[in-house]
Amino acid sequence: MPFSMQIVPAALALFTLFAAPLHAAAISVMPTRLEIPAGSTQTTMTIRAGRDEGVAVQIRVFAWAEGQPPTQISPTNAVAVSPPIAQIGRRQELTVRIVRTARSAVRGRECYRVLVDTLPTQAEGSGRIALRMRHSVPLCFNG
Numbered sequence: 255m256p257f258s259m260q261i262v263p264a265a266l267a268l269f270t271l272f273a274a275p276l277h278a279a280a281i282s283v284m285p286t287r288l289e290i291p292a293g294s295t296q297t298t299m300t301i302r303a304g305r306d307e308g309v310a311v312q313i314r315v316f317a318w319a320e321g322q323p324p325t326q327i328s329p330t331n332a333v334a335v336s337p338p339i340a341q342i343g344r345r346q347e348l349t350v351r352i353v354r355t356a357r358s359a360v361r362g363r364e365c366y367r368v369l370v371d372t373l374p375t376q377a378e379g380s381g382r383i384a385l386r387m388r389h390s391v392p393l394c395f396n397g
Contacts, residue, residue, distance in 0.1 A: 280304025281311065281342070281387060283370050288352070288393040295354040299391065301370060303342040310341050310373040313350055315393065320365040324390045327367050332356035333393070335368070352393065360397035368393050 282302045313335045316327035336351045370389040
């Protein structure tokens with residue numbers, strides 16, 4: 255085998271040995287779609303932390319037009335979440351309450367996006383690359 259062919263695997267092995275560790279907080283969100291029947295103004299969702307460590311999360315709701323890309327959202331005060339920020343221990347669950355606070359009645363369908371973002375922790379840093387995760391869950395109230 256030519257010398258240049260031997261150097262490539264050695265360089266890759268050396269790079270992976272000294273590369274910064276990659277870290278992503280593992281969470282799962284259930285359900286992945288929230289359909290609220292007519293006459294109801296509230297629901298819940300569950301966020302579960304992964305096996306390895308706890309995680310801090312931020313939960314927000316944005317107005318969204320069904321059929322549009324999930325990135326086309328706008329701020330709203332028509333729906334509230336509780337808690338909006340939380341720390342979840344490893345292998346623990348958090349139940350989030352979601353309430354439509356708008357006083358007007360729902361006509362047809364009214365849709366939103368619930369964004370669940372992982373937040374940085376103080377333990378991160380020190381040469382680690384931390385990935386932020388975002389779950390975007392559709393929420394629709396039916397009139």
